[in-house]
Amino acid sequence: METLSESLCFGGVQRVLRHASAATGTDMTFSLYTPPRAGAGPTPCVIFLAGLTCTHENATVKAGFQRVAAELGLAVVCPDTSPRGEDAPDSPAYDLGQGAGFYVDATQPPWDRNFRMFTYVAEELPALLRDSFGLGALGLTGHSMGGHGALTIAMRRPETFESLSAFAPIVSPMNCPWGRKAFSAYLGEDRALWARHDACALVRELGWKGEILVDQGTADPFLEDQLKTALFEQACAEAGQRARIRMQAGYDHSYFFIATFIEDHLRHHAAALR
Numbered sequence: 001m002e003t004l005s006e007s008l009c010f011g012g013v014q015r016v017l018r019h020a021s022a023a024t025g026t027d028m029t030f031s032l033y034t035p036p037r038a039g040a041g042p043t044p045c046v047i048f049l050a051g052l053t054c055t056h057e058n059a060t061v062k063a064g065f066q067r068v069a070a071e072l073g074l075a076v077v078c079p080d081t082s083p084r085g086e087d088a089p090d091s092p093a094y095d096l097g098q099g100a101g102f103y104v105d106a107t108q109p110p111w112d113r114n115f116r117m118f119t120y121v122a123e124e125l126p127a128l129l130r131d132s133f134g135l136g137a138l139g140l141t142g143h144s145m146g147g148h149g150a151l152t153i154a155m156r157r158p159e160t161f162e163s164l165s166a167f168a169p170i171v172s173p174m175n176c177p178w179g180r181k182a183f184s185a186y187l188g189e190d191r192a193l194w195a196r197h198d199a200c201a202l203v204r205e206l207g208w209k210g211e212i213l214v215d216q217g218t219a220d221p222f223l224e225d226q227l228k229t230a231l232f233e234q235a236c237a238e239a240g241q242r243a244r245i246r247m248q249a250g251y252d253h254s255y256f257f258i259a260t261f262i263e264d265h266l267r268h269h270a271a272a273l274r
């Protein structure tokens with residue numbers, strides 16, 4: 001494990017770290033904020049999964065989570081969104097390849113060797129945070145493609161994650177252009193496999209053990225074609241899933257929207273992780 005940077009922030013420490021990942025077969029970079037106040041027992045931690053084109057850095061420097069995380073005694077981890085580097089495949093498109101891992105384990109060449117972001121987030125990272133940093137209960141959140149990752153990974157791994165929220169998530173990748181393009185490339189044409197990575201399908205099949213908090217801006221340019229929040233509202237209603245899905249008037253898809261509501265999300269996680 002290599003420490004790339006370390007800065008004091010609101011009395012806690014904001015680090016950027018790099019490690020060799022067994023899941024992706026590449027080095028992976030992530031940020032880790034640890035709060036100043038050590039409570040009783042291991043520090044609870046929220047993992048924030050970012051969206052298309054992002055690295056660990058976007059949420060770390062733009063979401064503004066550190067002040068509230070310090071107050072609540074929460075650690076926050078921001079992983080990268082895909083494997084990177086010359087040894088991993090890529091595509092010239094912003095919505096496929098490096099920066100667009102879609103939180104699945106690819107089954108199709110050339111992606112299948114490295115693009116294993118489901119295993120990285122669901123298994124390798126939680127074990128690393130527990131074993132190398134002594135962190136405790138885990139919550140999962142994310143934005144857009146990362147909101148899709150948070151919803152799908154948490155529902156499939158309720159034994160690993162205790163709390164769940166999302167900002168402007170892609171709620172049904174099977175039914176939007178970003179998702180269909182990524183799933184065709186990474187997973188092939190097996191629709192049953194696609195459904196195992198689709199939040200609307202999973203909420204009907206598995207559900208989530210707690211309340212899901214979702215914020216979505218009404219001025220988000222991706223709302224109608226890509227994100228389709230109404231499909232998740234309908235799926236939750238039909239499945240009897242507890243969910244607080246808040247349509248936030250006038251907010252767009254940016255990190256200004258995330259920064260506005262990050263405090264609510266961290267409080268939602270802190271309440272469940274105690």
Ligand SMILES: N[C@@H](CCC(=O)N[C@@H](CSC=O)C(=O)NCC(=O)O)C(=O)O
Pocket residue numbers: 050051052053054058062094143144145146253254255
């Ligand atoms: N370049 C693309 C859209 C890129 C974009 O908006 N990325 C979002 C996430 S979208 C869903 O996963 C993002 O978080 N960007 C980084 C940031 O710091 O804002 C286009 O122009 O259509």
